[in-house]
Amino acid sequence: MPALAPVEGPRLQSLNLRLLERSAFYQGYSFFFLDFYIQILGVALNASALDIGVFTAAVFAAQVVSHPIAGVLADRLGRSKTLALGGFVRVVSLVLVGVAFALSSPLLITVGRAVQGLAAGFFWTSSSAIVADETEAGGRSGEFGRINLWVNRGMLVGATGGLLLLPVRLDAPPYFFALAAAISGIYALRIRPPSAPVSPTSVGDGVAQLPAKVGQVASGLAVINFLSSAGFLPIASFLTFYVAKTVFPPTATVDSTAVFIALANAPQVLFLAFAAPYLARLGDRIGRLRPLALSLIANLPVSLGLIFIHELWHLAVFGLLFAVVGVVFSASFNSIVGDVYRTKRGFAYGGLNTAFSLGAAFGSALGGFLFPMGWQTLVTVSVSIQAMALVGVLVVHRGLRSDARPAKGKGRS
Numbered sequence: 001m002p003a004l005a006p007v008e009g010p011r012l013q014s015l016n017l018r019l020l021e022r023s024a025f026y027q028g029y030s031f032f033f034l035d036f037y038i039q040i041l042g043v044a045l046n047a048s049a050l051d052i053g054v055f056t057a058a059v060f061a062a063q064v065v066s067h068p069i070a071g072v073l074a075d076r077l078g079r080s081k082t083l084a085l086g087g088f089v090r091v092v093s094l095v096l097v098g099v100a101f102a103l104s105s106p107l108l109i110t111v112g113r114a115v116q117g118l119a120a121g122f123f124w125t126s127s128s129a130i131v132a133d134e135t136e137a138g139g140r141s142g143e144f145g146r147i148n149l150w151v152n153r154g155m156l157v158g159a160t161g162g163l164l165l166l167p168v169r170l171d172a173p174p175y176f177f178a179l180a181a182a183i184s185g186i187y188a189l190r191i192r193p194p195s196a197p198v199s200p201t202s203v204g205d206g207v208a209q210l211p212a213k214v215g216q217v218a219s220g221l222a223v224i225n226f227l228s229s230a231g232f233l234p235i236a237s238f239l240t241f242y243v244a245k246t247v248f249p250p251t252a253t254v255d256s257t258a259v260f261i262a263l264a265n266a267p268q269v270l271f272l273a274f275a276a277p278y279l280a281r282l283g284d285r286i287g288r289l290r291p292l293a294l295s296l297i298a299n300l301p302v303s304l305g306l307i308f309i310h311e312l313w314h315l316a317v318f319g320l321l322f323a324v325v326g327v328v329f330s331a332s333f334n335s336i337v338g339d340v341y342r343t344k345r346g347f348a349y350g351g352l353n354t355a356f357s358l359g360a361a362f363g364s365a366l367g368g369f370l371f372p373m374g375w376q377t378l379v380t381v382s383v384s385i386q387a388m389a390l391v392g393v394l395v396v397h398r399g400l401r402s403d404a405r406p407a408k409g410k411g412r413s
Contacts, residue, residue: 028154066121071350086122087185145280233363
């Protein structure tokens with residue numbers, strides 16, 4: 001691993017973010033490839049639609065457990081150790097997935113995916129808290145975009161390695177990703193607590209002023225996270241499965257199908273590997289809530305358009321659109337959480353991420369029931385649920401516009 005020279009004093013914060021970005025890079029190796037790889041494995045093992053839904057639901061059901069635990073650990077044990085724990089638990093999950101395919105065991109794939117969900121909860125909750133801690137002086141949304149950028153760069157390298165390994169052994173990629181996850185954990189252990197608190201600066205919807213109704217803001221954010229994930233995961237859980245069944249002939253081999261689907265998804269990863277921070281900075285420039293609301297609204301017609309997907313290039317176009325919307329949404333959402341919570345940020349991110357995972361687990365399982373009814377039915381129901389998330393935006397808006405109280409460490413501006 002290339003060395004990072006220690007930086008003393010106030011620049012320690014920038015060193016922490018650089019270490020986090022390196023950790024995110026190696027953590028991202030399996031993100032892009034593994035999601036569609038699992039669905040391809042399901043096809044190879046003749047898994048049912050319900051089995052495919054359970055593979056994804058297991059990830060998010062496990063996150064329901066790991067997110068709140070990670071939040072408490074991040075506040076008490078420390079961000080670094082919690083982040084590293086996520087990397088090392090991911091190693092275990094990836095080894096299980098590799099063994100599961102070798103044994104032709106859908107059950108063991110489900111167990112491996114559940115352990116993967118535990119790891120993801122530790123990673124995302126602790127990494128979000130680190131970014132929030134390190135960006136009190138401004139640029140919070142942009143830094144969330146940089147983490148997204150490094151995750152996507154990791155996805156590119158991981159997908160390349162996975163595709164090269166597929167012709168060798170179909171179960172080889174998870175072991176390659178496990179090695180990368182271990183390196184991610186080692187980088188995480190090098191992150192240190194901030195040297196000193198930095199006074200927050202005012203951006204957009206009021207970073208330096210805390211809303212009086214913090215609970216109302218938190219409730220609105222929880223509604224957004226739950227409904228947006230519950231509405232999108234029925235689509236995400238079955239999109240690759242649907243494309244593999246409808247676009248490719250029955251005679252197509254599993255490894256060739258995986259290669260073409262990876263190529264169709266590559267443009268979104270390549271785009272975000274360079275453009276993510278620029279999109280995310282909308283939250284620093286025009287306020288947090290506007291990009292959040294616009295991304296939720298934009299996701300509706302894009303999702304609805306999936307009804308008409310019947311070519312591989314359609315998957316590439318829609319994937320790119322979803323990626324753009326997703327990075328704007330996540331950066332704005334996570335920035336609001338960091339703005340509102342000055343203490344116990346781990347607990348805050350853990351709780352709100354739990355709402356997302358609950359919705360995702362519900363949506364994945366729902367997709368397993370909706371898919372046999374037809375792709376159009378699945379997409380229509382999913383979009384209807386997504387639209388309901390806009391109610392949460394109104395709740396957050398009212399909470400942020402409540403009479404503000406000064407943030408700790410800075411008087412009323």
